[in-house]
Amino acid sequence: MIELAVIGGSGLTELEGLKVTNQQVLETPYGKMSSPITHGIYGGKPIVFLARHGIQHTIPPHKINYRANLWALKHIGVKNILAVAAVGGIEPDLQPGDLVIPHQIIDYTWGREHTFFDEKLTHVTHIDFTYPYCEELRNKLLLASQNVDFKVFFQGIYGVTQGPRLETAAEINRMEQDGCDIVGMTGMPEAALARELELCYATCAVVANEAAGRNNEQISMAEIEENLIDGIDYVRQLLVKIM
């Protein structure tokens, strides 16, 4: 049985240090997954890895087939998912390279295939989503982040936007008023689909930039990519400890 899957986001299209054993492409009732599922050994334990935006980082957030990805992971026996995601920092204490393990979500996305419970139903199903993340996995991440030499914030409200454009300064101000600490584009419907499948799902967000309007600079992809390098290395350090 495979316990842990990592869904890698921007900056993490492959898991360095993973001893790959095989790759698997599944037919799913929902179409194609973003990438093959890579099976391997990491930190001495079996793990699987899936690249959310595709191996070549070509699938934008609104075109990701979240349902196929989650269905495939459940189908092969995954129980826990660590979702890695690049985000912008809204809360002023958050600096590029910091990690955030969010505890809440506000969903601003639209038009995405966001549920498994919409066709051929025997009864209407409403999942509980009061606390959108799996506390067990969040607690493991908290333990793993003791005594590390980088910053890990254990609370944060993740505002999920539609993208692929970045936000306006006014949108970020509104999100801040709503209570959001970080902004990204892939947190939903991924988290809700995982809950529908009764998977234990937590996110490790990597702050790639200050959110729009937080400084006078334009946000560039080059800056985001540069800032993700250290943050992704920190994610790997946590991952080894939770295995």
Ligand code: HPA
């Ligand atoms: N906004 C939305 N998504 C992001 C950002 C951002 O500023 N940075 C990285 N992903």
